[in-house]
Amino acid sequence: MRPLFAIWVCVLLGAGLRDGFDDWIDATEMPVIAVDTSVEVRDRNGTLLRAFPVEEGLFRLGARPDQVDPRFLEMLIAYEDKRFYRHNGVDLLAGLRAAWQAVWNQTIVSGGSTLTMQAARLLENSGTGDVAGKLRQMRLAWALERRLDKDEILSVYLTNAPYGGNIEGLRAATLTWFGKEPWRLTAAQAALLIALPQAPEKRRPDRFPDTADAARQHVIDRMIARGVVPEATSLAEPVPARRRTLPMLAPHLADRLRYDDDLTRTHQLTLDATLQAAVQALASKALHGRDPQMSIAVIVADHQSGEILASLGSANYTASQNNGFVDMSRAYRSPGSTLKPLVYGMGFDQGLIHPKTLIDDRPVAFGTYAPQNFDGRFRGQIAVEDALKQSLNIPVVLLTEDLGPAQLLAKLTVAGVDARRPGGSPGLAMALGGLGVTLHDLVTLYAGLANAGQSVRLSYHPSGQAGGRQVISRSAAWQVSHILSNIPPPAGAAQGHLAYKTGTSYGHRDAWAIGYDAKHVVGVWMGRPDGTPVPGAFGGDLAAPVLFDVFRLIKPELEAFPPPPPETLLLSQAALPAPLRVFQGRNAIFQEAQGPELVFPPNGARIGQSGDGVTLKLRHGVPPFSVLANDRLVLQGQYARELHLPDIGIGASSISVLDAEGHADRVQIWIGAPQLH
CATH class of the missing domain: 3.40.710.10 (DD-peptidase/beta-lactamase superfamily)
Incomplete structure (x- = not known):
């Protein structure tokens, strides 16, 4: 009876601990998961036309796993959290391994944070330098796993990860550093984007290209060792020398x-x-x-x-x-x-x-x-x-x-x-x-x-x-x-x-x-x-x-x-x-027919002597028009209302115009120098 009693005691204690643990996780105070992202304006094909910054000039573009190159996701999980799809927010094996390596080497060799824990840290913008902070991330990671599926947790990480300066989120990073959306990435590009969030300011390729290149190489070496990318993977392409402005x-x-x-x-x-x-x-x-x-x-x-x-x-x-x-x-x-x-x-x-x-x-x-x-x-x-x-x-x-x-x-x-x-x-x-x-x-x-x-x-x-x-x-x-x-x-x-x-x-x-x-x-x-x-x-x-x-x-x-x-x-x-x-x-x-009217030159005008003739301007009347100078026909069959009268000599002249209906108008002009008396 005593062994059986002991078993029952252990079961009850375990159940109590489990229930207490569940209650503790359920009581977790959750941060806002749906963070503010940049307003985006896209074209008919989904191409970004313009993005607006959120608080303090920060560009944060939302990203989901289905918007990202599958090779990047495979490399990210292999590098950061290879049991991501099997654990419930905290990888105890990875944590024990990290603790043992730290004790044995007297320094931190590898981290034990899962992608879920990193997502928790990004949501709360909290550090990882003390035990209390790490425990808080673990508790929040367990709580996130109960409320979100794995793709939603990846979305939190892909949207909030820092990539240097005022850039957050994978889509903002690929547009800034490579000028493209994250649908197709080379292995070298994916490696840099995996390395950047770990030290986004110290590894900025536009400021510290050697550091960025070394971090990128470290990721590729790990991926080759784990068989994620082939050994022949080349890093011949240079790291970006400058930031691109968003469209x-x-x-x-x-x-x-x-x-x-x-x-x-x-x-x-x-x-x-x-x-x-x-x-x-x-x-x-x-x-x-x-x-x-x-x-x-x-x-x-x-x-x-x-x-x-x-x-x-x-x-x-x-x-x-x-x-x-x-x-x-x-x-x-x-x-x-x-x-x-x-x-x-x-x-x-x-x-x-x-x-x-x-x-x-x-x-x-x-x-x-x-x-x-x-x-x-x-x-x-x-x-x-x-x-x-x-x-x-x-x-x-x-x-x-x-x-x-x-x-x-x-x-x-x-x-x-x-x-x-x-x-x-x-x-x-x-x-x-x-x-x-x-x-x-x-x-x-x-x-x-x-x-x-x-x-x-x-x-x-x-x-x-x-x-x-x-x-x-x-x-x-x-x-x-x-x-x-x-x-x-x-x-x-x-x-x-x-x-x-x-x-x-x-x-x-x-x-x-x-x-x-x-x-x-x-x-x-x-x-x-x-x-x-x-x-x-x-x-x-x-x-x-x-x-x-x-x-x-x-x-x-x-x-x-x-x-x-x-x-x-x-x-x-x-x-x-x-x-x-x-x-x-x-x-x-209903209108009474109007005869032609010579509006230029006006009656009594004096025109300087010129061998080029005189310009006439007509109003009203019905074409075609005929023009007489000193009772001599000089133009006929004219439809235009601006006519050129050939040189008619100096002195006084009488100009008459007749329209097709027989209506007429006449002006007297003087061509040349004024007559002396």
Whole structure:
């Protein structure tokens, strides 16, 4: 009976000790396991675009075992904790071995800490130099093993391990030291990353390359001895000589996403990191040698899906001289001539014009508003398609006056453009850029033109493109695209099917180029962020070459537009219905015909003697025009409203002009030196 009693006593004592031990572990005060990690912005393929630091400028990127090269995990476990998958947090055999080696050698030969104990130490940021600290790690390691599985414990280690400076976590380390994610690592790279956390500052390869190399070699030697890597494993590749900066792609967009949603830790976007980096490099090149206060913004999108593929707010986010921190893709600026295609598209839909319709390019005035062409010249009657190609101002203002400025503003809203009007009611100057829009909204507008006239909602987040609203008809959109695709490209640019329009705002403050083919749409803005003029800046000279260069980055060849819709009216000017042959406007039938008016030279003008003749400028009247000088016919069959009168001699002259309907105007001028009395 006594032996049996003794056995029962031992069993009860053991059970009591076990229960007491379990209660002790269950009562462990746990640290926060889900530590704060850097907010990450990634592209469509998961590539890191930008990471934001956590506390005190620390970059800590989360990592799971399935995101890591399996060879690294195999080497890590073999080196740090070969019984990781068999123990319950504390490897008693390893601990006894470490204690025996320390006693025998009078120094620490190997550690007994398991990966779970190291994870516990990292969570509490505690040291390992005293017995109490080691006991605390053991208790916490046992507690962690009861709450987490092995992969979750590895994740804690891979996320919190220090790798020198302000870098924590394996993903931050591979990006910093090798410029890549930890999916594929060489044996030498894996060895360095295993050695670094043991002494992250003393083994930093950028500061102590010899120490780092020796630590790396020690890991490889252990791995060879244990058969984890082959004996022929080479460490020929040098340790990294410098730290790489973490990616800084689309920083303005990343700032905006973080500000709008500060709870999301990972933002997965539609951007393409490779294209974004190429666009950023191209933008820097485009500014090289130019006004140092200039900036640039670029947006690239797939107008079929609505996905934004690249978004650049400035060429250099940290530049102070040109306010690089300002996101110019979202700044409201005057769009210059870039709204003209929409005006003409509206005119096509309203039955007011056809691409072959003749429209006047002549001096006009609407009260005190007298628009001028950019070069100050007048072309007379010109085909609508040529007026758009040449970006003439007067024809589009005449058309806007007939359509109504309020209708233009309404169409912009339908297209997804948030136009900012400086004040007062919509005016005719809107057609020439007299309002504020963003590059993002202009690209949205042109995406709709490219999408058969149906509005497109551009987005940075993956989502199916829902059907938009019809801005202009598909036939009108095709006509606009056909005209824009026949605008000559900039010097040196390849010919293709790129429909594009340039724009220059008043005072040379903004240079624009927006273009599209059958799949992609690109917008480019250049100027000064502070809105001051850039002398000599034109959209065609500055922004258009960049636009074509961006398309070369996207694809080797442009994609051709589809054929015209069956309802598209494809006729010559002579074959058009009578109301479409010449633009008259809706109210032309109610207006009394106006005869021609000689606006230059004015009546009584004295003109210095010149053998080059006299320039005449006409307003109103119906071409063709005939001109008489001193009752002698000198010009006839003229359609232009700016005419060159040959040398008619010095002295007093009478100049008369007659239009096709017999109306006339006459002025008296004096050519040469004043008459002496």
